[in-house]
Amino acid sequence: MQKAFVIASACVVALAGAPALAADTASAQLVGPNGEEMGTVEMQQGLTGVLIQVQASGLAPGEHGFHIHQVGTCEPDFEAAGEHYASGGTGHGYLSENGPHAGDLPNIAAGQDGTATADIFTPLISLAEDATNTVFDEDGSAVIIHENPDNYVDADAAGGRVACGVIEAGQ
Numbered sequence: 001m002q003k004a005f006v007i008a009s010a011c012v013v014a015l016a017g018a019p020a021l022a023a024d025t026a027s028a029q030l031v032g033p034n035g036e037e038m039g040t041v042e043m044q045q046g047l048t049g050v051l052i053q054v055q056a057s058g059l060a061p062g063e064h065g066f067h068i069h070q071v072g073t074c075e076p077d078f079e080a081a082g083e084h085y086a087s088g089g090t091g092h093g094y095l096s097e098n099g100p101h102a103g104d105l106p107n108i109a110a111g112q113d114g115t116a117t118a119d120i121f122t123p124l125i126s127l128a129e130d131a132t133n134t135v136f137d138e139d140g141s142a143v144i145i146h147e148n149p150d151n152y153v154d155a156d157a158a159g160g161r162v163a164c165g166v167i168e169a170g171q
Helices: 002-016
Strands: 025-031 037-045 050-056 062-064 066-069 108-110 116-122 142-146 161-166
Touching: 025 142, 037 161, 050 108, 108 116
Parallel strands: none
Antiparallel strands: 025 037, 025 161, 037 050, 050 116, 062 108, 066 142, 142 161
C-alpha cells in the first residue's frame, strides 16, 4: 500500500509543475445501461501523462476492468464506444508481449457498498488535441467500466460493459 502512495505522490508533484495546455482537463459522467448516474471520471493533463480520478457507484463488489474506448459515444448502447483506444496499434494488456495499448488502465475495485474510487496515472494518452495519442481525435473517446476484472492479456476477459462516460474537454 505504501508503494501506491509514493507513486500517487510523485504524480501530484509532476502535475503541479506542468504547463497549461489547450485542453488541460477533461471529464466524463458515468451512466449505467438504463441511464442511471453512476459517477464521474476527472482527468488532468500532467507534464508526462494524464491523472485520471474515478468515483463510481452502483457497481457489484469486487474488481472491474476500466478502459478508454475508441469512440466518444455511449448511445444507443455501450457497444457504440467501440474497442479499446489503441493509438499506435499495440496489443491489449500490461502482461501481453505486444501491449499495452493507450486505452489499457488498471482495474478498479468496488467495496461491498458498490462504490469505487481510484487515482490512476497513464503516460499513454494526452488531452492535447494535437497530440498523436489524444483522446480528442475526430470521433472522441469514452471510458468504460466492465463487469469483470481485466486479466491484462485478453481484451475480452473483462466481460460486459456496466458503465460508460463520454470524455469531454474541460473549460
